[in-house]
Amino acid sequence: MPRFEVKQSAKLNLTSYSGLALIGQCCQAAQVEAVIDPRLPVSQGMRTSDLVKSMVGLLSLGKSDFEAIEPFRSDRFFKEALGLAKVPGSVWMRQRLDARAAELRELTDELSLRLLERTEAPITAHKGYVCADMDTFVMDNSDTKKEAVSRTYQGVDGYTPIALYLGNEGWNLGLELRAGSHHSALETEYFFERVFPRLERVCAADAKVLWRADSGFDSARLLFALAAERERWAGLERSFDYLTKWNPRRQDKAAWVARAEAAGVFEEVRAGKRVGLLDLQVERAWKKAKRTLRLVVRVTERTIDKKGQHLLAPEIEIEGWWTSLDVPMADVIELYKHHGTHEQFHSEIKTDLDLERLPSGKFDTNDAVVHLAAFAYNCLRLIGQLGLTGELSPIRHPAKRRRIKTVLQEVMYRAAKFVEHARRLVLDFGRGVAAHVKVFTTVQARLCVVASP
Structure with a gap:
């Protein structure tokens, strides 16, 4: 086994995170300075946009703690890659975010929209529909005394943020922090008010948008809001439909079996298992208004389990979906199955961005960090879609989407030598990485086209 001589060069400047240069290009494409600084000016000291770009840079490297900025304060590449006048310290970053968190939350959502619009990010459809998937997920912050940490539906102490993802790529159009005990449907109509205009702005005029949500959002108030939004889009000659899973809430399962038998819809799919589909028109009321909504119900009765064991009593399962779609029942169910893909996006935010445990004890500051994380997530997703899919990808297996x-x-985390020479900044990747260099140059060229103000 050879023994290596360890040497530290005084002149050689290396970086192990050259991809940060592309994040800087994304910030320029999203016009961070133009969006942030006029709304949050400072009389002296560091610009607010520098604070935002520094935090986005950390998050895009999978670092969420404020203290993680300290090693970068003397790193020339970090400063140049993100276009910073100065790199903030951890204390300064924490204090500034505490002071301006409320204003930042509103502005950072605009950054993601501009990034997607100006780069013409691909938004692909599933079975003809551009799907917008909404859901909540749990951030485990157990054993902390952070503001609004409380018991979640998964039985841990933490937060339950709400998120909206668009298209097969999973672009994030909304990510907002909520207290752990906050019910999914509580005050969600206000989330609707914020994200509906974003959908209208980002989606193509001829796109058929399909809103999908699970049974936690089975509320007359929310269904009425979706139906009203569908009518508004129809007035604009645009397509908007919704698909929300039904919450049975103490339904009599035997009565549903009898109803399916009376309708003659049962089909035996195997010995001891039969399935029936019902297409119903159900009237629901909210305050003084009433609407008739379509409900697709699937009733499953098992008298023999999948291993061939006869059951003492029939096992009955009922599922349903509220929808405005005018398609066959089987297609409604198939379209909802794809909704489960969004669980991967939750995982990427919590694990890949290291955002499971939030850095501050203050709720508003953590909410601002979550909003910044949504922008960092979209930057990384854009780099992945432009550089790591199709023929350009150096990855072995083909894919429609690369995870964060x-x-x-x-x-x-591609290593490179950072060189400053003749007023030029150079990243030298060395030999043996031609495919990755091609990815870098292609993505940078795409971003530079729209980087001008």
Whole structure:
């Protein structure tokens, strides 16, 4: 086993996260300075946009703690890559975010919209529909005394943020922090008010948008809001439909079996198992208004389990979906199955961005960090879609979407020599990485086209 001589050069400047240069290009494409600084000016000291870009840079490297900024304060590449006048310290970053958290939350959502619009990010459809998937998820912050940490539906102490993802790529159009005990449907109509205009703005005029949500959002108030939004889009000659899973809430399962038998819809799919589909028109009321909504119900009765064991009593399962779609029942169910893909996006935010445990004890500051994380997530997703899919990808297997962890490994943490010479900034990747250099140059060229103000 050879023994290596360890040497530290005084002149050689290396970086292990060259992909940060692309994050800087994304910030320029999203016009961070133009969006942030006029609304949050400072009389002296560091610009607010520098604070935002520094935090986004940390998050795009999978670092969420304020203290993680300290090693970068003397790093020339970090400063140049993000276009910073000065790199903030951890204390300064924490204090500034505490002071301006409320204003930042509103402005950071605009950054994601501008990034998607100006780069013409691909938004692909599933079975003809551009799907907008809404859901809540749990951030485990147990054993902390952070503001609004409380018991979640998964039985841990933490937060339950709400998120909206668009298209097969999973672009994030809304990510907002909520207290752990906050019910999914509580005050969600206000989330609707914020994200509906974003959908209208980002989606193509001829796109058929399908809103999908699970049974936690089975509320007359929310269904009425979706139906009203569908009518508004129809007035604009645009397509908007919704698909929300039904929450049975103490339904009599035997009565539903009898109803399916009376309708003659049962089909035996195997010995001891039969399935029936019902297409119903159900009237629901909210305050003084009433609407007739379509409900697709699937009733499943098992008298023999999948291993061939006869059951003493029939096992009955009922599922349902509220929808405005005018398609066959089987297509409604198939379209909802794809909704489960969004669980991966939750995982990427919590694990790949290291955002499971939030850095501050203050709720508003943590909410601002979550909003900034949504922008960092979209930057990384854009880099992955432009550089790590199709013929350009150096990855072995083909894919329609690369997860954030792959972008971090293949692009963000690519090592290079950083050179400053003749007023030029150069990243030298060395030999043996031609495919990755091609990815870097292609993505940078795409971003530079729209980087001008």
